[in-house]
Amino acid sequence: MMCVKSVEIIPSPLKGNVKIPPSKSLSHRAIICAGLSEGESHIENIAFSDDIIATLEAMKSFGIIARNSEIDIDGICSVYIKGKGKLELLRNQIDCKESGSTIRFLIPMAGLLGEKVTYTGRGKLVERPLDAYYKIFEEQDIAYYNHEGKLPLSVEGILKPGIFNMKGNVSSQFITGLLFVLPILHKDSKIIITTELESKGYVDLTLDILKKFSIYVENNNYKEFYIKGNQKYKPTEYRVEGDFSQAAFFIVAGILGDEVVCKDLNVASLQADKAILDIAKKMGAKLCVSDDFIKVEKSNTKGIIIDVSQCPDLVPILSVLGALSKGTTKIVNAARVRIKESDRLKAMATELNKLGADVKELTDGLEIHGKEQLNGGIVDSWNDHRIAMALAIASIKCTGPVIIKNSDAVKKSYPRFWKDFEKLGGKINERYMGK
Ligand SMILES: O=C(O)C1=C[C@@H](OP(=O)(O)O)[C@@H](O)[C@H](O)C1
């Protein structure tokens, strides 16, 4: 019998201070921009989650040199990245592990080399959509081979500047991937967004960090992006700010349990998931937002309608907040979260209902009838970090223990999650359970 790592949580409120880990989205971007520069960049505040390791290793395969400082007791270090101003393929197999960002940000880089590059992955990544790129390869006569539409994917051919039509409602990660390489091509390009753009905040993060590395892109209201060719990335010093997607778990912990203070967040951040602050406030949460910290007090929240088209990663934790708020919460425009690390609508409806919640799965969202407390029980993370972390926070309001199977999934984005959970007073027993 296969055994999976599980945690048993004995319900208790969380209370205290937590230093929020560095933004995963910005870490990917900083590593890539540094790798495309000529010279050494210094990226401060990096945590080695599985997704970030995937991007760092992939960039090494593309010939960039990276070393890191000693890792401190919080699992944080600085990374020094030396780019050569051009890529050089040292290993033609790129293991993207389970990271959608890694594969979608790095596929266009094969187009800078013209050599055959093979991208591999695991878990749900093997089947997450890449069609937006296949369409470009077909238009540009770039050879590609996949396994019945799934990974591994091999790409061989030079990417040419030009006009790129991209849907805005599948994944913004394709737009970011193109935005990294088009500025280096020898002529100008234009990206035309053919539907309303979702996850806009992530494109904002890309444009902002590109600017920090001296690359300029003109944004015509998220409908068209004009990219001058022949630009050069310049190395820089960059500190990665705290991650609002991860802070969201502890912000909800504070609302449900006891006072929680989140540190190392930039309140002027462009991160899409900063939306958690407005959403929580609208639901009635008591938040104190200052330049140095965000303090959350235990609050009675009420259900509202939440459009998550711009902040899809908040769905798991918002469904927990909805399940424990008064009245009905509707999460709408969420169909895309079915193509993340798990089908997050099905996963949250199934697992929260096992704990005693009342969650109805809709085609493109969730309808949640809130309860004052949940029961507890045995649930599964679906091998998805955000499902594991959301269920851990739901345990705060359970009357009995919660066992989360596949609890190691958190390593994808937040390897220290369980340590931080315990530091705030969470009571955990680790165990192995049959699959
Ligand atoms: O660019 C990024 O860093 C990300 C973009 C979002 O994806 P979509 O654009 O597919 O929504 C988000 O869900 C993902 O976790 C990270």
Ligand SMILES: C=C(OP(=O)(O)O)C(=O)O
């Ligand atoms: C969807 C996520 O990441 P990615 O798309 O990079 O796998 C996530 O972190 O929730």
